Amino acid sequence: MAKKAKRKLAEDEKFETFVFPDFDERKFLTHEYEQSIATAISVGLAILLAGLSWAIDQTIGPNSPYLEVPWVVGIAGVVAGPYLIRTLRPLASDYTKGDWAWLILTTFMGWLGLWFLFADLFH
DSSP states (O other): OOOOOOOOHHHHHHOOOOOOOOOOHHHHHHHHHHHHHHHHHHHHHHHHHHHHHHHHHHHHOTTOTTTTHHHHHHHHHHHHHHHHHHHHOGGGGGOOHHHHHHHHHHHHHHHHHHHHHHHHHOO
C-alpha cells in the first residue's frame, strides 16, 4: 500500500482566501438599461417586419409567382436588426455574444409568430 504524501507547511501558505471583487452597480444598471432599450427596438422591428410581410402577402395573393418576397423581406430585416441597434445605441459595443443572440432570436421569432398571427386573424 502506498503512503500518503505529506504536505509541507509552505504549500499551505501559498493559498490565499478568495475575495469577491467589488460590484460595480452603475456599470450593471447601465448594461441592463441598454439591454432593455435594445430589446424594445428588437420587438418594434419584429412588429414592423410582421406587418410588412403580412401586407406583402395580402397584396401578391396565393397564386403569385412571388411567394418568397415576404420571407426575403423578413429575413433581410432580421439581418439588418443588429446594424440598426448598433446605429441607434452607442453602447452596443459592450454587448456580449449572448446579448446579440437574444436580440436576433427575439426579432426572428417575433416576426415569424406575429406574421402568422396577422395572416390568421386578418385573412
